[in-house]
Amino acid sequence: AVVPDLAGRHVVVSAGGTREPLDPVRFLGNRSSGKQGYALARTAAARGARVTLVEANTGLPDPAGVDIVRVGTAVQLREAVLKAAADADAVVMAAAVADFRPAEYAAGKIKKKDGEEPAPIVLVRNPDILAEIGAERPRPGQVIVGFAAETDDVLANGRAKLRRKGCDLLVVNEVGERKTFGADENEAVILGADGGETPVPHGPKEALADTIWDLVVPSLGSD
Ligand code: PMT
Secondary structure (H helix, E strand, C coil), rough: CCCCCCCCCCCEEEEEEEEEEEECCCCECCCCCCHHHHHHHHHHHCCEEEEEEEEECCCCCCCCCCCEECCCHHHHHHHHHHHHHCCEEEEEEEEECCCCECCCCCCCCCCCCCCCCCCCCCCEECCCHHHHHHHHCCCCCEEEEEEEEEEECCHHHHHHHHHHCCCCCCEECCCECCECCCCCCEEEEEEEECCCCEHHHEEEEEHHHHHHHHHHHHCCCCC
C-alpha cells in the first residue's frame, strides 16, 4: 500500500518541453516527452498530494486527480509555475525549458527567396524559472527541486547547477538523442544542497519519481 505522506500538501510539477515560435509554422524546441514530469505528478497524487501539473507540449493523457495547466513557451511556463508556487509546499522543475527564444516573431511564414542567403536567427535569453524560485522562495519552508539534463561531465555540471540555481535537490540525468528523452526508464543521481548524493539505478521513471518524493518529504515544513 502507498503511504499517504504527501496528504495535505500542494506540489507543483512542470513537465514537457517549451516551444519558442519563430513564425506561425516553426518553433525551436527540445526532445522532452513529459514522461518524467508526469511520473512525478502521478506518484505525488498517489501519495495524497494536491498536484498542479504545468505541462508544455506533451500530448500525454491527463493523469487522474491532478490539476493541469497547459503552456507553450518558457515565458508562459514561468507565469504558470510562479502562480501555482505561491502556496506550494514543493516545486519540481522536470520540464525542459528553452534557455533562449527567437528575438523576433514573424507574423507571416518566413519564405525562402531566390538567390538570397537565409537570415540568421537572433536569440535572446529566456527567464531562468528555477533560479528565480530558488532565490526568491515564494513560500517559507518550501522545497525546490530541479533537474539537470547533461550530455558531458554529468556530475560536475550537476553540482555547479545546484549551487547556481539555489535549489534544495537537483536530479542529474544524462540525456542524448535516444537517451532518457521519451523513454519509460531513467537513471539519475540526486544531489542535495547539504552535500547528499543518492544514486538511483536504471528503472521506471515512476521509481525515480518516488525516490525524489522520499527525499522531499522529510524536508517539508510543518504548517
Ligand atoms: O520528458 P522526458 O522525455 O521524460 O525526459 C525527461 C527530462 C530529461 C526532460 C527530465 O528528466 C529533465 O532532465 N528535465 C530538465 C531538463 C532541463 O531543462 O535541464 P537543464 O539542465 O537545461 O535545466 C536545469 C533546470 O533548470 C531544470 O530543472 C529546468 O527545468 C530549469 N530551467 C532551465 C532553463 C530555464 N530557462 N528555466 C528553468 O527553470
